[in-house]
Amino acid sequence: xxxxxxxxxxxxxxxxxxxxxxxxxxxxxxxxxxxxxxxxxxxxxxxxxxxxxxxxxxxxxxxxxxxxxxxxxxxxxxxxxxxxxxxxxxxxxxxxxxxxxxxxxxxxxxxxxxxxxxxxxxxxxxxxxxxxxxxxxxxxxxxxxxxxxxxxxxxxxxxxxxxxxxxxxxxxxxxxxxxxxxxxxxxxxxxxxxxxxxxxxxxxxxxxxxxxxxxxxxxxxxxxxxxxxxxxxxxxxxxxxxxxxxxxxxxxxxxxxxxxxxxxxxxxxxx
Amino acid sequence: xxxxxxxxxxxxxxxxxxxxxxxxxxxxxxxxxxxxxxxxxxxxxxxxxxxxxxxxxxxxxxxxxxxxxxxxxxxxxxxxxxxxxxxxxxxxxxxxxxxxxxxxxxxxxxxxxxxxxxxxxxxxxxxxxxxxxxxxxxxxxxxxxxxxxxxxxxxxxxxxxxxxxxxxxxxxxxxxxxxxxxxxxxxxxxxxxxxxxxxxxxxxxxxxxxxxxxxxxxxxxxxxxxxxxxxxxxxxxxxxxxxxxxxxxxxxxxxxxxxxxxxxxxxxxxxxxxxxxxxxxxxxxxxxxxxxx
Amino acid sequence: xxxxxxxxxxxxxxxxxxxxxxxxxxxxxxxxxxxxxxxxxxxxxxxxxxxxxxxxxxxxxxxxxxxxxxxxxxxxxxxxxxxxxxxxxxxxxxxxxxxxxxxxxxxxxxxxxxxxxxxxxxxxxxxxxxxxxxxxxxxxxxxxxxxxxxxxxxxxxxxxxxxxxxxxxxxxxxxxxxxxxxxxxxxxxxxxxxxxxxxxxxxxxxxxxxxxxxxxxxxxxxxxxxxxxxxxxxxxxxxxxxxxxxxxxxxxxxxxxxxxxxxxxxxxxxxxxxxxxxxxxxxxxxxxxxxxxxxxxxxxxxxxxxxxxxxxxxxxxxxxxxxxxxxxxxxxxxxxxx
Numbered sequence: 001x002x003x004x005x006x007x008x009x010x011x012x013x014x015x016x017x018x019x020x021x022x023x024x025x026x027x028x029x030x031x032x033x034x035x036x037x038x039x040x041x042x043x044x045x046x047x048x049x050x051x052x053x054x055x056x057x058x059x060x061x062x063x064x065x066x067x068x069x070x071x072x073x074x075x076x077x078x079x080x081x082x083x084x085x086x087x088x089x090x091x092x093x094x095x096x097x098x099x100x101x102x103x104x105x106x107x108x109x110x111x112x113x114x115x116x117x118x119x120x121x122x123x124x125x126x127x128x129x130x131x132x133x134x135x136x137x138x139x140x141x142x143x144x145x146x147x148x149x150x151x152x153x154x155x156x157x158x159x160x161x162x163x164x165x166x167x168x169x170x171x172x173x174x175x176x177x178x179x180x181x182x183x184x185x186x187x188x189x190x191x192x193x194x195x196x197x198x199x200x201x202x203x204x205x206x207x208x209x210x211x212x213x214x215x216x217x218x219x220x221x222x223x224x225x226x227x228x229x230x231x232x233x234x235x236x237x238x239x240x241x242x243x244x245x246x247x248x249x250x251x252x253x254x255x256x257x258x259x260x261x262x263x264x265x266x267x268x269x270x271x
Numbered sequence: 272x273x274x275x276x277x278x279x280x281x282x283x284x285x286x287x288x289x290x291x292x293x294x295x296x297x298x299x300x301x302x303x304x305x306x307x308x309x310x311x312x313x314x315x316x317x318x319x320x321x322x323x324x325x326x327x328x329x330x331x332x333x334x335x336x337x338x339x340x341x342x343x344x345x346x347x348x349x350x351x352x353x354x355x356x357x358x359x360x361x362x363x364x365x366x367x368x369x370x371x372x373x374x375x376x377x378x379x380x381x382x383x384x385x386x387x388x389x390x391x392x393x394x395x396x397x398x399x400x401x402x403x404x405x406x407x408x409x410x411x412x413x414x415x416x417x418x419x420x421x422x423x424x425x426x427x428x429x430x431x432x433x434x435x436x437x438x439x440x441x442x443x444x445x446x447x448x449x450x451x452x453x454x455x456x457x458x459x460x461x462x463x464x465x466x467x468x469x470x471x472x473x474x475x476x477x478x479x480x481x482x483x484x485x486x487x488x489x490x491x492x493x494x495x496x497x498x499x500x501x502x503x504x505x506x507x508x509x510x511x512x513x514x515x516x517x518x519x520x521x522x523x524x525x526x527x528x529x530x531x532x533x534x535x536x537x538x539x540x541x542x543x544x545x546x547x548x549x550x551x552x553x554x555x556x557x558x559x560x561x562x563x564x
Numbered sequence: 565x566x567x568x569x570x571x572x573x574x575x576x577x578x579x580x581x582x583x584x585x586x587x588x589x590x591x592x593x594x595x596x597x598x599x600x601x602x603x604x605x606x607x608x609x610x611x612x613x614x615x616x617x618x619x620x621x622x623x624x625x626x627x628x629x630x631x632x633x634x635x636x637x638x639x640x641x642x643x644x645x646x647x648x649x650x651x652x653x654x655x656x657x658x659x660x661x662x663x664x665x666x667x668x669x670x671x672x673x674x675x676x677x678x679x680x681x682x683x684x685x686x687x688x689x690x691x692x693x694x695x696x697x698x699x700x701x702x703x704x705x706x707x708x709x710x711x712x713x714x715x716x717x718x719x720x721x722x723x724x725x726x727x728x729x730x731x732x733x734x735x736x737x738x739x740x741x742x743x744x745x746x747x748x749x750x751x752x753x754x755x756x757x758x759x760x761x762x763x764x765x766x767x768x769x770x771x772x773x774x775x776x777x778x779x780x781x782x783x784x785x786x787x788x789x790x791x792x793x794x795x796x797x798x799x800x801x802x803x804x805x806x807x808x809x810x811x812x813x814x815x816x817x818x819x820x821x822x823x824x825x826x827x828x829x830x831x832x833x834x835x836x837x838x839x840x841x842x843x844x845x846x847x848x849x850x851x852x853x854x855x856x857x858x859x860x861x862x863x864x865x866x867x868x869x870x871x872x873x874x875x876x877x878x879x880x881x882x883x884x885x886x887x888x889x890x891x892x893x894x895x896x897x898x899x900x901x902x
Contacts, residue, residue, distance in 0.1 A: 015369075026388065028399030043405075091291060111303060113496035164451060510767060
């Protein structure tokens with residue numbers, strides 16, 4: 001049911017435009033899916049045939065499979081910590097009364113505008129030159145530096161979405177709960193948290209996305225144990241020019257669509 | 272009925288506020304501020320190929336800022352990012368409007384279509400464009416078979432290819448920013464304008480567009496920033512001849528081994544980004560200040 | 565206590581257990597070019613694993629990235645062994661970041677030709693790839709027979725060349741210099757000559773496999789490649805051939821190097837010794853078509869044309885390594901046009 005009252009022609013043109021843009025948006029992923037079934041290494045249209053061969057080859061590529069697992073684990077951990085750090089911060093920034101909140105807001109959102117490579121260099125050198133001598137433990141090559149770097153780029157997303165959610169919920173409800181005798185923590189837990197659920201879910205989703213697909217940071221911290229999927233793909237593409245990469249990407253695309261559908265169903269993210 | 276509002280009413284006292292901010296502040300200080308300080312130190316070391324990591328502090332690295340070669344790279348980066356932002360804005364509005372105004376399965380489907388590409392790693396999405404735009408790619412294949420051209424058109428290795436790849440990659444971010452703000456604008460406002468005699472497009476331009484400006488600006492800011500700092504898309508689609516800032520930084524890091532220069536360029540990129548961010552934030556705040564139609 | 569807080573201790577446990585790896589007694593961490601992971605696992609690693617109960621962790625990393633990594637890590641290296649271009653190896657050696665070797669720890673050094681040994685006391689050249697012209701025989705009827713030939717106008721738009729992200733970029737520049745009266749220490753003639761080659765280029769790219777693909781698919785005519793790559797392409801059905809230029813096949817020397825301060829020093833030494841052994845060197849020559857420095861190696865007659873032991877051209881690796889950074893800047897400005 002369209003609420004936009006307009007002429008028939010205008011509506012059709014608009015719909016065509018929208019569909020056209022979607023075609024553009026989905027062209028690259030679609031071609032990747034198409035290519036994953038191509039029987040030849042060369043791209044042909046119309047297709048020469050159909051094969052599952054590259055999907056089977058994925059099973060033979062431990063580095064790619066390992067990459068999926070690594071990316072998932074890191075993204076999951078980063079998201080969890082990002083939520084733990086981001087939600088209280090967002091709450092403090094919107095409901096707090098200290099001066100300089102805007103400056104703090106900018107500070108916490110600043111990683112969004114920093115080039116990943118710049119952050120990566122800085123963090124790596126910082127760890128090697130300052131942190132490692134201090135704790136006298138080898139950190140490079142473990143999960144920790146990568147996790148730290150991913151954390152710094154995911155927290156801003158959580159803060160952003162939770163803040164925007166908090167801004168649209170009425171303070172009056174929380175104040176009412178306090179007036180009825182609830183402690184601040186109870187008010188937050190029982191009243192605020194449920195109402196900002198869309199913001200939290202959106203933040204978690206973005207944090208996961210950003211971490212999973214991140215390339216620049218992961219490349220810099222890559223080691224034998226820590227090779228995320230984007231890096232594994234990059235290595236593979238460098239060597240083989242065949243559709244195996246397309247196959248594993250298609251699998252990820254499929255899983256993603258399911259995740260996003262569930263997210264929208266349960267949390268009504270886009271109000 | 273909501274108009275866009277920014278809450279200035281607080282219910283937390285200062286002590287609690289600081290307490291809640293402390294964990295994130297600590298993490299950020301360690302992971303963000305310290306590395307940048309480190310970068311600044313690095314930028315002050317002597318700048319040369321195979322530069323050692325110790326030496327007298329000076330500004331030799333900053334001489335690079337006067338070099339026209341770096342100017343052209345910076346300008347190219349800004350140009351590409353600017354066009355990408357414009358592209359995302361023009362293509363993002365129709366999609367955002369469509370999502371907000373629709374219901375049911377079509378709405379869910381559109382959301383899935385918008386968000387799913389974000390999960391596909393940037394390396395793969397860009398590779399998809401390589402498949403599409405290559406001389407043996409889908410587009411050239413179609414052009415040749417239709418008879419439009421005899422020879423394949425060179426699409427890869429151009430700025431156009433990079434912009435196309437970036438717009439496709441960042442469009443979802445713009446759409447999400449726009450939907451967030453468009454969703455809060457009451458459609459009855461536009462209907463009121465129509466009732467007063469405005470055309471659909473007129474109503475959009477005079478009512479919806481101005482009200483959604485803060486969200487649009489926020490989206491533009493995001494897209495611009497990410498474009499400025501992108502590596503994979505310009506590297507794979509632009510080839511050797513479309514050199515952007517991050518690629519040059521990477522070259523100085525891993526081929527020339529002039530890390531002080533890499534630090535200088537990184538900080539320059541940072542400075543430009545922050546300046547643009549500052550200007551845009553000011554604009555957003557001014558727009559937000561206008562609370563009524 | 566709210567449910568999510570109860571998860572915290574568990575989380576902390578998980579994260580910290582992912583922390584510093586206890587250095588497993590039998591794990592070697594090897595960094596090598598991503599394109600070589602396959603060859604390594606197939607030809608080199610199995611024999612060593614059979615000798616001792618060792619697990620080998622492999623990381624794909626280009627030589628330049630290996631240099632960056634070793635430099636950053638300095639005295640706390642996470643890598644034990646590097647399969648690295650010899651030029652970069654000499655660079656690291658000069659900074660004291662590679663372990664020195666002697667015949668005592670590596671007995672097989674005795675069989676290695678003198679010119680392959682390192683002047684800085686680190687591990688020698690383990691093998692060299694030999695660079696020739698890969699061309700598409702359907703597209704190119706009269707292939708280039710020498711480097712000088714490449715400047716001929718009949719190759720307009722046909723040459724898939726390399727930028728300085730690849731080690732073949734400097735090689736092209738040096739050969740151009742040598743053709744124009746210069747050399748590694750007098751490189752200006754090289755830039756002049758290379759500028760004249762621009763009209764013949766199909767493009768300057770970083771990835772070897774990518775350029776090879778262009779030639780195999782007939783989009784470009786000629787590129788620089790190895791005999792082993794040519795063999796693979798032919799096996800996949802491409803109409804390509806390989807030819808050694810008149811001036812000689814430029815050697816791309818590489819070596820296994822031990823990172824200084826590695827926790828697996830003894831094991832790493834055993835590995836390098838193993839790679840220098842006659843048996844492995846023989847396999848490298850016959851299987852991977854590498855030019856190897858072990859004197860006792862005998863070539864299978866069938867593969868002799870692809871392993872030009874006699875028509876090999878060694879460039880001044882040291883100078884190239886030292887000047888590469890400076891040349892990169894010039895190349896990006898003067899040849900690519902900023």
